[in-house]
Amino acid sequence: MNPEELTAWLRRFAELVHEHRDELTALDSAIGDADHGANLDRGMTAVLAALQEAPPADAAALLKKTGATLVSKVGGASGPLYGTLFLRMAGAVDGGFAPALRAGFDGVLARGKAEPGDKTMVDALGPACDVLDAGGSVAEAAQAAADGRDATVPLVARKGRASYLGERSAGHADPGATSTALLLRAAAETLR
Amino acid sequence: MNPEELTAWLRRFAELVHEHRDELTALDSAIGDADHGANLDRGMTAVLAALQEAPPADAAALLKKTGATLVSKVGGASGPLYGTLFLRMAGAVDGGFAPALRAGFDGVLARGKAEPGDKTMVDALGPACDVLDAGGSVAEAAQAAADGRDATVPLVARKGRASYLGERSAGHADPGATSTALLLRAAAETLR
Amino acid sequence: MSVGIVVVSHSRALADAAVELARQMLPGRELAVEVAAGTEDGGLGTDAMAVSAAIEAADGGEGTVVLMDLGSAVLSAETALEFLPDDVRERTTLSAAPLVEGLVGAVVVAAGGASREQVAAEAARGLAPKEAQLR
Amino acid sequence: MSVGIVVVSHSRALADAAVELARQMLPGRELAVEVAAGTEDGGLGTDAMAVSAAIEAADGGEGTVVLMDLGSAVLSAETALEFLPDDVRERTTLSAAPLVEGLVGAVVVAAGGASREQVAAEAARGLAPKEAQLR
Numbered sequence: 001m002n003p004e005e006l007t008a009w010l011r012r013f014a015e016l017v018h019e020h021r022d023e024l025t026a027l028d029s030a031i032g033d034a035d036h037g038a039n040l041d042r043g044m045t046a047v048l049a050a051l052q053e054a055p056p057a058d059a060a061a062l063l064k065k066t067g068a069t070l071v072s073k074v075g076g077a078s079g080p081l082y083g084t085l086f087l088r089m090a091g092a093v094d095g096g097f098a099p100a101l102r103a104g105f106d107g108v109l110a111r112g113k114a115e116p117g118d119k120t121m122v123d124a125l126g127p128a129c130d131v132l133d134a135g136g137s138v139a140e141a142a143q144a145a146a147d148g149r150d151a152t153v154p155l156v157a158r159k160g161r162a163s164y165l166g167e168r169s170a171g172h173a174d175p176g177a178t179s180t181a182l183l184l185r186a187a188a189e190t191l192r
Numbered sequence: 193m194n195p196e197e198l199t200a201w202l203r204r205f206a207e208l209v210h211e212h213r214d215e216l217t218a219l220d221s222a223i224g225d226a227d228h229g230a231n232l233d234r235g236m237t238a239v240l241a242a243l244q245e246a247p248p249a250d251a252a253a254l255l256k257k258t259g260a261t262l263v264s265k266v267g268g269a270s271g272p273l274y275g276t277l278f279l280r281m282a283g284a285v286d287g288g289f290a291p292a293l294r295a296g297f298d299g300v301l302a303r304g305k306a307e308p309g310d311k312t313m314v315d316a317l318g319p320a321c322d323v324l325d326a327g328g329s330v331a332e333a334a335q336a337a338a339d340g341r342d343a344t345v346p347l348v349a350r351k352g353r354a355s356y357l358g359e360r361s362a363g364h365a366d367p368g369a370t371s372t373a374l375l376l377r378a379a380a381e382t383l384r
Numbered sequence: 385m386s387v388g389i390v391v392v393s394h395s396r397a398l399a400d401a402a403v404e405l406a407r408q409m410l411p412g413r414e415l416a417v418e419v420a421a422g423t424e425d426g427g428l429g430t431d432a433m434a435v436s437a438a439i440e441a442a443d444g445g446e447g448t449v450v451l452m453d454l455g456s457a458v459l460s461a462e463t464a465l466e467f468l469p470d471d472v473r474e475r476t477t478l479s480a481a482p483l484v485e486g487l488v489g490a491v492v493v494a495a496g497g498a499s500r501e502q503v504a505a506e507a508a509r510g511l512a513p514k515e516a517q518l519r
Numbered sequence: 520m521s522v523g524i525v526v527v528s529h530s531r532a533l534a535d536a537a538v539e540l541a542r543q544m545l546p547g548r549e550l551a552v553e554v555a556a557g558t559e560d561g562g563l564g565t566d567a568m569a570v571s572a573a574i575e576a577a578d579g580g581e582g583t584v585v586l587m588d589l590g591s592a593v594l595s596a597e598t599a600l601e602f603l604p605d606d607v608r609e610r611t612t613l614s615a616a617p618l619v620e621g622l623v624g625a626v627v628v629a630a631g632g633a634s635r636e637q638v639a640a641e642a643a644r645g646l647a648p649k650e651a652q653l654r
């Protein structure tokens with residue numbers, strides 16, 4: 001992958017996050033602390049600024065800078081989680097998008113210790129990785145992420161702040177799974 | 193007991209606390225948070241002001257007001273402990289100083305759950321009560337309290353902040369036992 | 385009516401910040417959370433009368449769960465019980481739960497209408513999320 | 520040299536107040552206690568890079584014990600480890616201890632020259648004084 005296409009992806013993700021900021025925050029207001037939209041918007045704004053200020057020479061450096069910026073600027077649990085996603089992608093980006101995203105997903109699993117079905121971003125990211133690994137298109141992966149997000153609605157949260165609510169967390173989409181669906185949608189719109 | 197002699201006792205205690213404020217704080221600085229002198233001085237100043245403002249009609253009311261003021265104004269552990277001492281004395285003062293002080297001591301034990309030898313005010317108050325109960329004079333009780341204070345020096349604290357220090361708490365007199373020795377000295381100087 | 389929460393701390397700043405952090409988990413929801421913290425002159429300490437007043441203020445009939453920072457705050461809270469009306473005292477639970485970690489869980493379940501026992505139990509397992517994450 | 524202490528919290532005010540409360544137990548004594556708390560713009564959140572910097576600042580060679588408020592602070596602290604030099608990381612202990620209660624015990628034993636394991640053990644038993652008082 002080259003830095004240009006990755007930059008296009010990240011720009012589009014930042015745009016989508018900004019557009020859906022209030023929706024993400026409303027979801028987090030139902031089962032969390034009402035900051036996921038603000039967190040990610042702040043984080044992605046900082047990422048774009050950092051990339052602009054000193055454009056990284058290659059894809060790995062670009063993903064590393066993205067991850068390092070997110071772990072610092074997001075503030076919430078999604079900071080170290082999205083940050084780790086990009087940091088691990090940096091180490092596997094030579095193989096292309098699919099293996100990079102899989103490496104990132106493994107990083108998210110290791111960092112957050114969530115399992116599928118815990119009502120987290122894992123439930124959107126995992127299905128997307130599975131589609132890509134099976135040879136599916138990025139558009140198909142984006143659809144899988146959106147389906148994964150929808151499937152979080154009835155789940156009871158077992159990780160993160162939403163888990164404080166117990167049974168009351170059911171009936172709402174997970175904010176992180178929702179933003180992850182946007183991340184894959186941005187990929188479908190910008191990567192071949 | 194009448195309110196006048198109790199007031200004389202409390203005035204003298206307040207005076208002694210004020211005079212020994214820095215010494216009490218220095219002791220608490222070695223094995224605590226360096227506030228026992230300031231705490232008790234503030235508390236007893238508030239007690240004298242409260243008694244002055246609305247002089248209680250009888251001994252029980254006076255002791256109650258003293259206790260209620262201390263639990264509010266002292267700030268540290270010694271507040272609820274000295275406060276409970278006076279509140280319980282109020283219920284037993286009809287029998288005279290010895291049974292009142294014993295009731296107060298029982299209150300301190302119940303409140304703080306310290307045992308003799310834990311390096312607390314209990315180690316000064318207990319011996320004083322024992323002397324009074326055995327028919328000794330208030331002067332002899334004051335001497336027993338002073339001896340009890342001295343005996344706290346080698347002890348390892350098992351209650352209160354000093355217990356955080358473990359073995360390092362040995363080698364210093366306990367601040368609360370030291371102020372309790374002053375309480376009994378004030379009694380010896382003002383009560384027959 | 386929900387169970388009320390009372391935060392007893394030696395530090396007013398600590399108590400206020402802990403309540404702010406916990407209230408983040410209640411966007412747009414109501415809950416009686418009262419603070420009794422610090423000495424009158426702004427120093428570090430606890431005041432049994434202030435604790436007693438905070439418990440009465442937080443108690444809307446379903447009782448309260450009281451969280452405290454250190455051992456001497458427990459002494460003040462126990463003393464405060466003596467100054468409460470019998471019915472209020474009987475529905476007051478003093479909790480040994482971790483102040484900050486327990487408070488966050490407690491406000492969430494209290495706002496969800498849980499019983500006093502449930503609120504206290506949630507506070508008591510306040511360290512569980514950190515322990516699970518560090519395992 | 521003593522073991523250093525790091526406080527990671529979503530709230531700068533909470534961390535500062537907790538450190539003030541704990542430092543009361545060190546009248547006139549020195550100890551490296553560093554805070555990584557809040558977002559850059561003064562909001563509630565944690566920053567892995569700030570945690571990393573705080574650990575390096577608190578580490579005088581004997582390592583550090585890191586206390587955190589909530590689960591997401593643990594994620595930031597674990598991420599911070601990745602950005603530390605190997606030797607510093609190896610002598611960093613992330614503790615699930617109660618933030619406020621553990622901090623008070625930790626600073627006292629750290630200032631007394633205890634090992635990193637002893638400091639972490641003392642922090643872990645931070646609720647013991649409250650539990651003993653409420654028994």
Ligand SMILES: Nc1ncnc2c1ncn2[C@@H]1O[C@H](COP(=O)(O)OP(=O)(O)O)[C@@H](O)[C@H]1O
Pocket residue numbers: 028032033035036039040075076077078079081108111112113114119120121122159160161174175176177591
């Ligand atoms: N341990 C975890 N593993 C995976 N995802 C998690 C975990 N904890 C939280 N999340 C994700 O993070 C999202 C919340 O992000 P955000 O609101 O920014 O952080 P915070 O909850 O700290 O305020 C959740 O919706 C969930 O998808």
Ligand SMILES: Nc1ncnc2c1ncn2[C@@H]1O[C@H](COP(=O)(O)OP(=O)(O)O)[C@@H](O)[C@H]1O
Pocket residue numbers: 220224225227228231232267268269270271273300303304305306311312313314351352353366367368369456
């Ligand atoms: N549980 C307890 N039982 C009896 N006495 C205690 C207890 N805890 C503390 N003390 C006494 O209180 C004294 C400390 O008082 P002070 O410094 O005013 O309070 P704090 O320790 O809260 O700052 C100790 O020296 C000890 O004598």
Ligand SMILES: [Mg+2]
Pocket residue numbers: 028032033034035036076161
């Ligand atoms: Mg959130």
Ligand SMILES: [Mg+2]
Pocket residue numbers: 033035075076077563564
């Ligand atoms: Mg948050």
Ligand SMILES: [Mg+2]
Pocket residue numbers: 220224225226227228268353
């Ligand atoms: Mg003290």
Ligand SMILES: [Mg+2]
Pocket residue numbers: 225227267268269428429
């Ligand atoms: Mg004190």
